[in-house]
Amino acid sequence: DTAVSQTPKYLVTQMGNDKSIKCEQNLGHDTMYWYKQDSKKFLKIMFSYNNKELIINETVPNRFSPKSPDKAHLNLHINSLELGDSAVYFCASSQSWTGAGANVLTFGAGSRLTVL
Amino acid sequence: QKEVEQDPGPLSVPEGAIVSLNCTYSNSAFQYFMWYRQYSRKGPELLMYTYSSGNKEDGRFTAQVDKSSKYISLFIRDSQPSDSATYLCAMREGGTSYGKLTFGQGTILTVHP
Numbered sequence: 001d002t003a004v005s006q007t008p009k010y011l012v013t014q015m016g017n018d019k020s021i022k023c024e025q026n027l028g029h030d031t032m033y034w035y036k037q038d039s040k041k042f043l044k045i046m047f048s049y050n051n052k053e054l055i056i057n058e059t060v061p062n063r064f065s066p067k068s069p070d071k072a073h074l075n076l077h078i079n080s081l082e083l084g085d086s087a088v089y090f091c092a093s094s095q096s097w098t099g100a101g102a103n104v105l106t107f108g109a110g111s112r113l114t115v116l
Numbered sequence: 117q118k119e120v121e122q123d124p125g126p127l128s129v130p131e132g133a134i135v136s137l138n139c140t141y142s143n144s145a146f147q148y149f150m151w152y153r154q155y156s157r158k159g160p161e162l163l164m165y166t167y168s169s170g171n172k173e174d175g176r177f178t179a180q181v182d183k184s185s186k187y188i189s190l191f192i193r194d195s196q197p198s199d200s201a202t203y204l205c206a207m208r209e210g211g212t213s214y215g216k217l218t219f220g221q222g223t224i225l226t227v228h229p
Binding site: 031040041043044045050092094096097098102103104105106107110 | 160162167204221
């Protein structure tokens, strides 16, 4: 039973389209994250939610909108996709958002987005 | 300049070698230091983390932190082909840093039989 699961694994779409990625964790963690990994493997945080509340919102275009319906789910919707959005998007969760619990992130397998 | 710098490699070693992976950083507020391992087409998984300066050992892996030099290392003893992966260092500020990890670029390691 996968701890952090993301769907879909692969997305290929045209510029200008809108797409969503869904994430679910069954670890009972309070905090969830979206990270983006570019073609050079550089992993950078985008958003973080703690118990459905947005706590980190990095400098990300407002075409990206996260949503957390409950603490086990975190979705990412992207409007008007651009070529530069091509990347692997990782969902992750941790027990808490501060202290030692915030160091241990469990990542999903990633959603590989290709914008043509 | 990036907050965390890591030599992307690639690094290729024979089985049984000792591997040294390193990161430097510029943010003196970093208090927690982590190493994650990422296999191809998978998400990163935590190997170990340390708080502030010092050493920590876990089996064949040893993590070292030198805050005065802003330098961290991961040593892998008796490396195995199954250690072939990308190794990512990550760091976090203390206090209310809300779980924001800053990652290095990752070092690609190949251990050949």
